[in-house]
Amino acid sequence: MTSNWAVEGLSVSQGGFSLGPIDLTLRPGETLAVIGRSGSGKTTLLRAIAGFLPTDAGRIRRDDEDVGRLPPERRRAVYVPAGLGLFPDRTVRANLAFPRHVRGDTEGAAIRVAAERFGISEFLDRSPRTLSEGQRERVAVARATLAEPSILLWDEPLGALDVESRGDLLEALGELRRTARFPVLLVTHDSALGFSLADRFLVLDGGRATFSGSAERLVESPSDSFVGRFVGYANVFERETLEALAAGSALSRELLALSGSAGVGAAPFPPAPAGSGAHSATIERVIPNPDGHRLVARSEGLAVVLQMPRGAQGSRAKAGDTVRFDVDAERWHPLGSGTVRS
Amino acid sequence: MSGATRSFSRGRVVAAVLGGSLLLLFVVPIVALLTFAPPSQILDAANQSGVRAAFSFTALASTFALAITLLLGVPLGYLLAGRSFPGRSVVEAFVTLPVVVPHLIAGLALFFLFAPNAPLGRAAIAAGFPVLSTIGGVVLVMVYVSAPYTVVASQLAFRSVDERLVEAARSLGASPSATFLRVTLPLALRGIVAGGVLSWARSVSEIGGFLIVAYVVYPSPFYNGPVTTPASVYIYNLYQIGDTTGAASVASLFVLGALALFVVVRALERSGRLPWVGRRLPG
Numbered sequence: 001m002t003s004n005w006a007v008e009g010l011s012v013s014q015g016g017f018s019l020g021p022i023d024l025t026l027r028p029g030e031t032l033a034v035i036g037r038s039g040s041g042k043t044t045l046l047r048a049i050a051g052f053l054p055t056d057a058g059r060i061r062r063d064d065e066d067v068g069r070l071p072p073e074r075r076r077a078v079y080v081p082a083g084l085g086l087f088p089d090r091t092v093r094a095n096l097a098f099p100r101h102v103r104g105d106t107e108g109a110a111i112r113v114a115a116e117r118f119g120i121s122e123f124l125d126r127s128p129r130t131l132s133e134g135q136r137e138r139v140a141v142a143r144a145t146l147a148e149p150s151i152l153l154w155d156e157p158l159g160a161l162d163v164e165s166r167g168d169l170l171e172a173l174g175e176l177r178r179t180a181r182f183p184v185l186l187v188t189h190d191s192a193l194g195f196s197l198a199d200r201f202l203v204l205d206g207g208r209a210t211f212s213g214s215a216e217r218l219v220e221s222p223s224d225s226f227v228g229r230f231v232g233y234a235n236v237f238e239r240e241t242l243e244a245l246a247a248g249s250a251l252s253r254e255l256l257a258l259s260g261s262a263g264v265g266a267a268p269f270p271p272a273p274a275g276s277g278a279h280s281a282t283i284e285r286v287i288p289n290p291d292g293h294r295l296v297a298r299s300e301g302l303a304v305v306l307q308m309p310r311g312a313q314g315s316r317a318k319a320g321d322t323v324r325f326d327v328d329a330e331r332w333h334p335l336g337s338g339t340v341r342s
Numbered sequence: 343m344s345g346a347t348r349s350f351s352r353g354r355v356v357a358a359v360l361g362g363s364l365l366l367l368f369v370v371p372i373v374a375l376l377t378f379a380p381p382s383q384i385l386d387a388a389n390q391s392g393v394r395a396a397f398s399f400t401a402l403a404s405t406f407a408l409a410i411t412l413l414l415g416v417p418l419g420y421l422l423a424g425r426s427f428p429g430r431s432v433v434e435a436f437v438t439l440p441v442v443v444p445h446l447i448a449g450l451a452l453f454f455l456f457a458p459n460a461p462l463g464r465a466a467i468a469a470g471f472p473v474l475s476t477i478g479g480v481v482l483v484m485v486y487v488s489a490p491y492t493v494v495a496s497q498l499a500f501r502s503v504d505e506r507l508v509e510a511a512r513s514l515g516a517s518p519s520a521t522f523l524r525v526t527l528p529l530a531l532r533g534i535v536a537g538g539v540l541s542w543a544r545s546v547s548e549i550g551g552f553l554i555v556a557y558v559v560y561p562s563p564f565y566n567g568p569v570t571t572p573a574s575v576y577i578y579n580l581y582q583i584g585d586t587t588g589a590a591s592v593a594s595l596f597v598l599g600a601l602a603l604f605v606v607v608r609a610l611e612r613s614g615r616l617p618w619v620g621r622r623l624p625g
């Protein structure tokens with residue numbers, strides 16, 4: 001069964017924290033990633049949609065039905081909490097059977113098919129405690145699909161995975177995304193995961209939605225420094241920081257001129273050719289990477305990140321050396337001024 | 343050996359010396375007791391009808407007390423583990439009251455409540471369930487002194503269940519009652535059983551309250567055996583009349599029985615054969 005989900009003017013208060021009003025729509029098969037700083041309300045949003053938090057205002061609709069008044073077990077909104085929520089005292093098989101058993105279905109064929117699909121057949125009789133994090137994540141995905149969700153709410157997939165397991169699970173999630181007929185709402189701090197799986201992004205800041213739109217729009221106009229870092233800007237300077245330094249720093253004044261309402265950001269950029277460059281910086285750290293070396297350098301109180309291409313002249317730079325650079329307006333992007341709301 | 347390892351080992355030695363001293367305090371008096379009476383006399387004691395009656399009665403009363411303690415104590419532990427409610431700290435103080443009040447005083451309080459001339463005592467007699475000097479009185483004392491262990495253990499056990507597991511279960515389609523029975527209770531059961539075992543142990547080792555409420559036990563509803571006393575009172579009586587060897591023999595039987603039971607329960611718990619406790623994986 002496929003359903004459209006919509007959240008309209010949703011507000012939630014929890015302790016001293018307020019979330020909302022939040023508006024979003026999700027079509028079958030669509031994935032929306034919710035991103036934001038810690039404490040911005042991402043998990044609160046998921047738990048409210050799942051039915052674990054009372055709402056102050058707004059509606060949660062599944063097609064034309066207002067499910068906001070239904071108990072969690074009748075919403076068909078399957079919530080995978082951070083930590084996955086696998087039952088530690090049950091085998092993998094019993095974990096998979098749980099959503100079927102609570103509905104009175106004791107037939108095992110669907111479990112075998114799901115186990116096969118997510119590559120966990122050989123672990124069926126083991127405790128989830130004995131599995132690796134990647135295997136546990138696969139069990140959680142399989143169990144969620146066996147509940148036949150109308151929407152999947154996933155808090156922090158890839159929580160504590162090593163590089164190899166991440167790739168493995170991303171593949172499994174990708175497979176889920178390609179075949180699933182239900183929408184997925186996932187909370188993540190992981191930009192690789194977000195950009196791999198999500199069709200759209202919702203950015204929360206202090207309980208309010210500051211951006212809702214496509215990945216392209218998110219990258220084009222990051223709404224704040226958090227989003228700037230999320231989309232891959234290693235150089236992110238907040239407007240207040242630049243304003244505080246502007247009186248004594250030509251670099252800060254130059255960056256301020258390029259800033260949006262929240263600040264300015266840029267991906268790591270190459271140093272100026274030898275003998276040129278308007279600004280100088282002292283290298284603090286040299287970090288090797290596949291493209292050469294990343295240089296973390298300090299200039300007029302600001303830490304800038306440069307990329308020294310492999311084999312470039314001066315590529316053997318070391319901490320304490322001086323490097324020169326220009327502020328190229330093409331490379332720097334305003335943060336905040338281009339906020340998109342949909 | 344690294345410095346860190348060395349200091350860790352030294353720490354373990356200090357802990358072993360200090361902890362071992364306490365262990366000696368536990369073990370040496372029991373060894374003294376078990377070696378006071380010759381084994382033949384301990385075996386003789388086991389065959390005496392008075393001893394058998396006292397032990398059987400104590401086993402029966404403690405079983406009733408455990409059932410009531412679990413029936414009433416686990417729900418209270420569950421409530422105390424959940425969301426805060428007005429007066430929770432007062433309730434928690436009352437739960438621990440029986441632990442701090444001397445049990446002789448608890449016995450006195452129950453005596454005043456159920457004395458034949460007290461309203462509740464009159465009502466109990468009229469209903470055919472007299473409390474004083476009956477199994478009812480013994481069970482009442484046992485529940486009073488032992489239930490706090492089950493309530494507190496249940497509270498801690500329920501509190502230790504990860505709320506995210508409960509939410510996962512609900513969102514997978516389980517109703518609140520199904521979630522409680524299939525997720526919360528199985529995960530908390532180990533702690534609840536540990537509390538129940540402690541409560542049972544506290545029940546059978548009680549004496550202060552019995553001295554006031556049920557020094558002698560007469561047949562009544564739920565007990566139609568001979569006139570007897572709880573096992574602890576039986577041992578006390580032997581000591582009071584100067585039969586120290588007899589007291590040591592019956593006390594040794596008591597200690598050996600209790601030890602055997604604890605060893606069996608712990609072994610079952612570890613092997614996961616106690617229903618729903620330990621490594622309950624299949625299903």
